[in-house]
Amino acid sequence: MTIKFGLIGGGVMGESLLSRLIALGIYKSSEVIVSEPLPSRQEFLKQRYNVAVATDSSQVFTEAKEVVFLAVKPQVFSTIAQELADIDILKIEHPPLIISILAGVTLSQLEAAFVQLPVIRAMPNTPATVGAGVTAVCLGAYTNQKHHQIAHQVFGSVGEVVEVSEVLMDAVTGLSGSGPAYVALLIEALADGGVAAGLPRIIANQLALQTVLGTAKLLQETKMHPAELKDRVTSPGGTTIAGIAQLEKAGFRSALIEAVKAATERSQELGK
Numbered sequence: 144m145t146i147k148f149g150l151i152g153g154g155v156m157g158e159s160l161l162s163r164l165i166a167l168g169i170y171k172s173s174e175v176i177v178s179e180p181l182p183s184r185q186e187f188l189k190q191r192y193n194v195a196v197a198t199d200s201s202q203v204f205t206e207a208k209e210v211v212f213l214a215v216k217p218q219v220f221s222t223i224a225q226e227l228a229d230i231d232i233l234k235i236e237h238p239p240l241i242i243s244i245l246a247g248v249t250l251s252q253l254e255a256a257f258v259q260l261p262v263i264r265a266m267p268n269t270p271a272t273v274g275a276g277v278t279a280v281c282l283g284a285y286t287n288q289k290h291h292q293i294a295h296q297v298f299g300s301v302g303e304v305v306e307v308s309e310v311l312m313d314a315v316t317g318l319s320g321s322g323p324a325y326v327a328l329l330i331e332a333l334a335d336g337g338v339a340a341g342l343p344r345i346i347a348n349q350l351a352l353q354t355v356l357g358t359a360k361l362l363q364e365t366k367m368h369p370a371e372l373k374d375r376v377t378s379p380g381g382t383t384i385a386g387i388a389q390l391e392k393a394g395f396r397s398a399l400i401e402a403v404k405a406a407t408e409r410s411q412e413l414g415k
């Protein structure tokens with residue numbers, strides 16, 4: 144069987160993508176190879192997904208005919224680039240499309256490491272694991288329509304896809320890439336508030352989670368502006384405005400704005 148999809152880095156995000164691609168039949172297990180240095184992860188990926196595993200990233204690079212998907216930490220990028228530097232790209236029969244999800248690592252850095260290869264920089268997020276992710280992509284100089292289609296197929300398998308120009312990728316990272324952690328914090332804190340107000344933990348967790356999920360679904364399905372929904376919930380002299388007044392006093396909006404800005408700046412730093 145031809146190896147079509149190579150994954151370099153079988154961690155959290157690599158596995159999210161892998162699990163959906165295989166579950167949806169976009170790639171068969173026998174068409175996938177993963178390079179991963181941790182023996183425990185190798186064993187897990189082999190057992191769970193029945194894919195080939197390797198310790199050597201250059202093996203993935205030379206075997207995968209369609210896509211090489213980079214999902215290591217940005218700090219490991221230079222190591223990977225060095226591991227691949229010895230491969231003569233011009234001698235590879237089917238040079239693959241390189242897709243990188245590394246925060247901050249730019250198209251020009253990727254194109255310098257993978258000379259003349261088609262490269263796509265992307266930023267997915269962890270809800271990809273359950274097919275509810277959102278991924279921003281930007282296409283490198285050597286990509287064509289087929290690569291564009293592959294990127295939409297791969298990331299479409301884990302949720303929504305948007306195309307942005309590269310200057311916006313750090314902001315995407317600060318908002319939707321990092322955002323699931325902010326929302327998780329919000330849910331945890333709401334539940335803690337419920338517990339502080341006397342609710343049993345299990346009920347507080349359920350109420351907090353479903354409130355966030357339901358609100359997002361309501362906004363998505365009705366296309367209502369968030370400010371309008373806030374106004375609808377807020378009765379004059381009622382409970383909600385008392386809660387909102389407290390959030391404003393604590394700088395809730397400002398804290399979120401600053402969080403996205405700080406994460407954006409960190410993404411910019413990682414690319415330097």
Ligand SMILES: NC(=O)C1=CN([C@@H]2O[C@H](COP(=O)(O)OP(=O)(O)OC[C@H]3O[C@@H](n4cnc5c(N)ncnc54)[C@H](O)[C@@H]3O)[C@@H](O)[C@H]2O)C=CC1
Nearest residue numbers: 152153154155156178179214215216217244245246267268
């Ligand atoms: N976790 C998240 O929510 C998101 C992460 N990203 C990006 O995805 C990338 C991976 O992040 P995570 O999956 O969270 O990290 P992770 O640490 O879970 O996974 C990275 C994997 O790469 C492996 N690895 C280390 N050196 C390697 C090498 N030389 N060759 C092959 N594999 C190697 C590690 O053992 C690990 O299993 C990062 O660049 C991050 O910026 C992007 C979007 C969201």
Ligand SMILES: O=C(O)[C@@H]1CCC=N1
Nearest residue numbers: 246316319320321322
């Ligand atoms: O925290 C990080 O650096 C990665 C990138 C986006 C989400 N997690």
